[in-house]
Amino acid sequence: MGVKKSLRKSKTSKNVVKLIRKSNELVEARYKFDIWETRIFTKMLSMVRKDDKDFQPYRIYLQDIVRDFQVDNNKDAYDRLRKGGNKLMSKLIKVIRETDEGLMELTTPIVVGIDRLVNPESEDGKFIDVSFHPDMKPYLLSLKSQFTTYDVKNILKLPSAYSIRLYELLKQYEKIGQRKFDLMELKEIIGAIEEIDNNGKKSLKDNYPLFGNFKQRVLNKAQKDLKAYTDIFFEFEPLKRGRRVVGLMFKIYKNKAEKEVSKITVIDQPHPQQSLIDELHGIVKSWISKNTVVKWVENYPQNQIRQGIIYTLNQIKAGVEIENIAGYLQSMVRQPILFDIHQEKATKRKKQKAKAQDVAAMKAKLEEELLAVYDEQEAKESAIIVSICKTHKKAKAQAMEQVSMNPIARDQYDASLSDTENLQNRVVRISFINAIKKTYPKEFEELDRYYDQKIKKLRLQIVSL
Secondary structure (H helix, E strand, C coil), X not given: CCCCECCCCCCCCCCCCCEEEEEHHHHCCECCCCHHHHHHHHHHHHHCCCCCXXXXXXXXXXXXXXXXXXXXXXXXXXXXXHHHHHHHHHCEEEEEEEECCEEEEEEEEXXXXXXXXXXXXXXXXXXXXXXXXHHHHHHHCCCCCCEEEEECHHHHCCCXXXXXXXXXXXXXXXXXXXXXXXXXXXXXXXXXXEEEEECCEEEEEECCCCHHHHHHHHHHHHHHHHHHHCCEEEEEEEEEECCEEEEEEEEEEECCCCCCCCCCCCCCCCCCCHHHHHHHHHHHCCCCCHHHHHHHHHHCCHHHHHHHHHHHHHHHHCCCCCCCHHHHHHHHHCCCHHHHCHHHHHHHHHHHHHHHHHHHHHHHHHHHHHHHHHHHHHHHHHHHHXXXXXXXXXXXXXXXXXXXHCCCCCCCCCCCCCHHHHCCCHHHHHHHHHHHHHHCCHHHHHHHHHHHHHHHHHHXXXXXX
16 A cells, blocks of 8 residues: 555654644535544544645554543454444545535545554554545645644544534534534434435435434533533524424534643732733733743733734634744744734635625525425425325324334324324324325325425535535
8 A cells, every 4th residue: 555654653742733624525524434433534634734745545553543542452442443444445425515517416435445464463563554535635635725623632532423523513613603503414414314225225314313312312412522522512402493393503612621820920019011911811821921921011012912922823723733832922922014914814804704694694594495495395295194094094094003003103102092182292293194105105206306306405505605
């Protein structure tokens, strides 16, 4: 596979930031990984450098996975690494992107091959060599705009692939502070809805058809995981149409860990500009001492100091790798020219904010249209079912019998109640509708075909924004 790229031999300080950069299109791509596939994928991402012109064969050692992700190094660990790599090689990813010809959906493998020692005799021999598929280049290499950056440390301890995907999707909107999702779209993105191939006939499988189950197993768990291990946390609110949950609104917050102040400067008399010193130090205290801030205030204009700080923070947010942030801040604060270009940067940010607001408004409008289409489809399905039950006298009874035997619905079904009363229960009603559609599929073919196209078109419009 050529020259192997490995970071194993370098001893990295805990303070060095390893950044992962992914295009926004890749963040929102459709794929489902288990936790070992996710760990291998994450390790590969962390080994890509922003100035790489092409992918390299990446050597991933078991010891590195054990150390980074804090997993047990038992006799099964290497098998899990090897099998995880093999499964990753068979996985496909779907990326929706905008081109000159319109929206395109790229379906591509993620990796092109796995190489390993057959019978490793030592820990140094427990590795796999793997490389990204060339089709992944536009989404990982030479990224100039429309990408998401985060420190890999934030996801190393996350125990669930769902939690990692939700972290990325919310990190993408951290500056905005909130993000709205259509429920089914979110499930598709994180892999909770999977495409199943049954002898060439493809269908979608919802692993969490009941919202309560999805909330408990995915949302609540991710909420707890992100709060415990990452730099953001979230709250969420279900969005309903009637009694049905059709969307989610996430509120995104910074997760700031309290840091102890290692040095305290004792000043007998308050500095004449003490309030300014305290304000500026509050912004840069992770890297700069209060004594240094005092020197800034005494030697440089206030506006120059502020612009040096703002410029540095913006560089960090943009994903620029800065090995010595304290030194970089010192250098920028000493540059008076930064103040001269501030107005131009502020104007640019204002335009970008206005554009983001327009996009958000358009997305909200399209999401409302999508919800209306769902309601319209459900109403027409109900009308067809009424017609079927009139034409086929036994249809309703047969469907209710299937409901009573359905492993999910039977606990909600009450034989002592009438059919009408049972159908007031949402779980029973959904099971009843599915039973009718399964028995009389042709009656729904044209309707499903029409609405599938309409829904897909709206979803593509939303994703493209």
